[in-house]
Amino acid sequence: xxxxxxxxxxxCPLEKFGFDYPGSNFGRGxxxxxxxxxxxxxxxxxxxKEFNLEEICQCPEDMTWDEYDVLREAYSFLAIEPSKKGFxxxxxxxxx
Numbered sequence: 001x002x003x004x005x006x007x008x009x010x011x012c013p014l015e016k017f018g019f020d021y022p023g024s025n026f027g028r029g030x031x032x033x034x035x036x037x038x039x040x041x042x043x044x045x046x047x048x049k050e051f052n053l054e055e056i057c058q059c060p061e062d063m064t065w066d067e068y069d070v071l072r073e074a075y076s077f078l079a080i081e082p083s084k085k086g087f088x089x090x091x092x093x094x095x096x
Contacts, residue, residue: 013059014068016041042072042087058088060095071095 011018016037017030034053038044043059059068075090076082 012037012057013061013063014041014043014065042068042084045084058084060091063091063095067095 012034017032017034035051038046038053038056041059043063044056045058046056071091071094072087074094075087078090
């Protein structure tokens with residue numbers, strides 16, 4: 001799982017959204033809609049049958065927003081037919 005877990009708090013590695021369990025009154029306490037945040041993310045795998053963040057997020061745990069921007073731009077110049085899977089493979093090859 002790539003989502004950071006700290007005492008029932010979940011944070012997207014790119015900080016697109018967070019989940020605050022204690023502040024949620026035992027309901028979902030997202031600070032932003034994770035479905036909307038994941039839709040335009042190159043690291044999201046939304047092909048599953050249900051929305052499970054642990055399976056959807058393919059982002060490396062130590063990814064930063066600046067590194068994401070650099071990798072996304074570099075991949076767009078290299079890829080003949082860009083795809084999310086191709087982007088993940090590219091990131092796995094070059095991400096330190």
